[in-house]
Amino acid sequence: MxxxxxxxxxxxTPADAAAVARIYNEGIEDRIATFETRLRTPQEMEERIAGGEPMLVAERGGAVVGFASWVPYSDREVYAGVGNYTVYVARGARGSGVGSALMRRLIAEAEAAGLWKLLSLILTTNEASLALARRHGFREVGVHRRHARLDGEWRDAVLVERSIGEADLPG
Ligand SMILES: CC(C)(COP(=O)(O)OP(=O)(O)OC[C@H]1O[C@@H](n2cnc3c(N)ncnc32)[C@H](O)[C@@H]1OP(=O)(O)O)[C@@H](O)C(=O)NCCC(=O)NCCS
Structure with missing residues (x-):
């Protein structure tokens, strides 16, 4: 059963900063999720939340087990409706639906905020993140080859995108 x-x-809320930093740092330490290698402090995450970055957290049994957010894709006004998303789930809670719960709400919030597209860059080896994106209707635009170095090694990254809101029409 x-x-x-x-x-x-x-x-x-800013009170979630420590949990968000811990979860983000797990993703950084695992070397699967991001080119970033510098661990973040709770204060840095608090500044992001208090500074207005649209961020959601997932809770189970009163504990924060994941977060998702988006940042502007570009500072050019013509791209104001394009957001670059990120989703991180605590190691112990991965693979049990938390990412999908966050993604569903993230898409709804982004649409309500007037965005017309979400996109993200995913390391080609990050099967879980690619599966999550596919599950939520993102298409793979293509692969950036040797996009950046992770621990000194060139790595490829997949660009994924999904139209939302009024842009999400057939054709
Ligand atoms: C990527 C991540 C956010 C996905 O969240 P999650 O809670 O583990 O995913 P879910 O359990 O909600 O699963 C979502 C879908 O992905 C699939 N999936 C999850 N983990 C998978 C894995 N390791 N391999 C293949 N598919 C996987 C699930 O089967 C599900 O698809 P389905 O609904 O069609 O069955 C999470 O694994 C994570 O935090 N990883 C480390 C950080 C990271 O890589 N973040 C993304 C940066 S771009």
Missing amino acids: SVQIETTVRRA
């Missing part, structure tokens, strides 16, 4: 664990998703 499978056990369903309830996940709630809500907007992040």
